[in-house]
Structure formats: C-alpha cells, structure tokens
Amino acid sequence: MFVQYGKILFYISLFFVAVSIAALAVFGLNLGIDFTGGSIMEVSYENDRPEVGEVQDILSDFELGSSYVQPIGENGMLIRTPFLTEDVHQLVLSALGEGVGEMRFEAIGPVIGMELRGKVFMMAFLALFAIVLYIIIAFRRMAEPLRSWHYSAAAVVALLHDFLIPMGVFAFLGAYFGVQFTIPVVVGLLTVLGYSINDTVVVFDRIRENLQRKVGTSFQDTINISLRQTILRSLSTSFTTLLVLVSIFVLGGETLRYFALALIIGVIAGTYSSLFVAPPLLLLWARLRKRS
DSSP, X not given: OTGGGHHHHHHHHHHHHHHHHHHHHHHOOXXXXXXXXXXXXXXXXXXXXXOHHHHHHHHHTTXXXXXXXXXXXXXXXXXXXXXXXXXXXXXXXXXXXXXXXXXXXXXXXXXXXXXXXXXXXXXXXXXXXXHHHHHHHHTTTOOSSOOHHHHHHHXXXXXXXXXXXXXXHHHHHHHHHOOOBOHHHHHHHHHHHHHHHHXXXXXXXXXXXXXXXXXXXXXXXXXXXXXXHHHHHHHHHHHHHHHHXXXXXXXXXXXXXXHHHHHHHHHHHHHXXXXXTHHHXXXXXXXXXXXX
C-alpha cells in the first residue's frame, strides 16, 4: 500500500525541496551575528514601548550602519547592530531613555564569526560522514536485492531532504520577518540529522530482518510489511517529541524559539522522509539494478 503511492509521495517531497532550494537561491540566509559578527541587545521598557522607527532614529545618531529593530513580547525590543565596543554599547543603552532594562547583550567580532562559520561546516560534514560510515558497516552483509551502499545513499538523500526544507523555511523567514540563522538554529538542524537517521535506520533494520526471514512475496511487499510494522512507532515518537518542542517554541522565550522551530520542522520532515522517501528509493534502486 505505502510503496504503491511512493511516486506521489516522492513528488511531494521533491516539490518542497525544490521550493526550499529556490528560497535559498533567491533570498539566501539572513546570517546572525554568530557568523557575521555584530551585537545583539534585548531591552525591556518599564513604561510604554516606543515605535520601531523611534528606536531606529536613536540608533542613526551613532552612525552604526545597518541595524535591525524587532519588538518582542509586550514591552521588549530586540536590537541587532554591527559590532559595538563596550563604550558605545553603554552610550546606546543610555540613549534609549530612562526606564529601560537590559535583558541580554552579546557581541561577536567578525573574525570569530568567520571561525564559527568554518567550524559549523566542518561539524556538518563530519556528522554526515559518520552517518554514512555507520550505515555501511551496519548493513555490510546485505547483498540481495541491494548492497549496503544503496542503504547509505537512500539515507543521505533523506537527510538532505530533512536539512534543505528547514533551511528553505529559514530563508523565507529571514527575507520577510528578519529571522536570523544563528548557532542555536544550526545545533537544531544537526540534532535533526541524528533524529532522522535514527528513524530511518529503524525502518531499514526492519526491512533487513524481514528480508532475512523471507517475509513477503517480493521486495516491494517486504517494504510494505516493514512500514506497517514501524509506522505507528515512528508517528507516536515524533508526536511526543513535537509536544515538547511546541512547548519550548511557545514558552521558551526568544533565545530558544527558533532553535525549537528548526527542530519542529526537521522532525516533521525527518519522520516523513524515513517512511515515504528512503524506502521508495530502495525499491527504485532495486528495480534499476534488476533491469541492468
């Protein structure tokens, strides 16, 4: 049943991946100060909060360059600017007026930002390499109808699906709502890779067990039986995980909000790909291998 609709489900995934790639190509990522360097200040007003334009007028007196001001909560304001020294930071805080309390201040130099960017790419590459190596070793005894590298390739395609869709969403949010792509978001995406591969390996492992037991009349039938045996487990695990993540997104504050959002999108995409992207790819490669 599941594999019969695999082509439709695959095209749905392809559509969302294509839209995500288009969003990344058109908008790019609105990189936070973690990667570009800069300062971020979160303040709270005791009295009425001024308009965004008023705060921007205050910042323009300091000739800081490009700045971003975003209201948060009922009385809060988030201010992102180029890198501020401590002296300038105190002057800006004083200029915001009386009755202003500083909730958070972070400043990262451009050199550190570039170093963090390089480390993030290295971590992502090492994580992907370790995942591929693990699947090759775990499924090394598989010979028919597919070899271990076929399972690794299907898992990597599923991971790219799970990685690109959240990236596309953040490209869209950055372009229209000023949401920045920061280190916590990257941590969320790397966590998604681990969550997704765990779900995919559970499905693959059940397929392997059923192949060894000769369950099913064909490879397609074996995949269908394996999906029926694992789908409730995958959906229930994802649902309980999403309950926690939605709570963090709603109640966790500004610092954790987009970390939780990256995980929410990634968990949904990862559950979908583990059930409806990776297994159909195995069947496709089995059919191509049989024809060759």
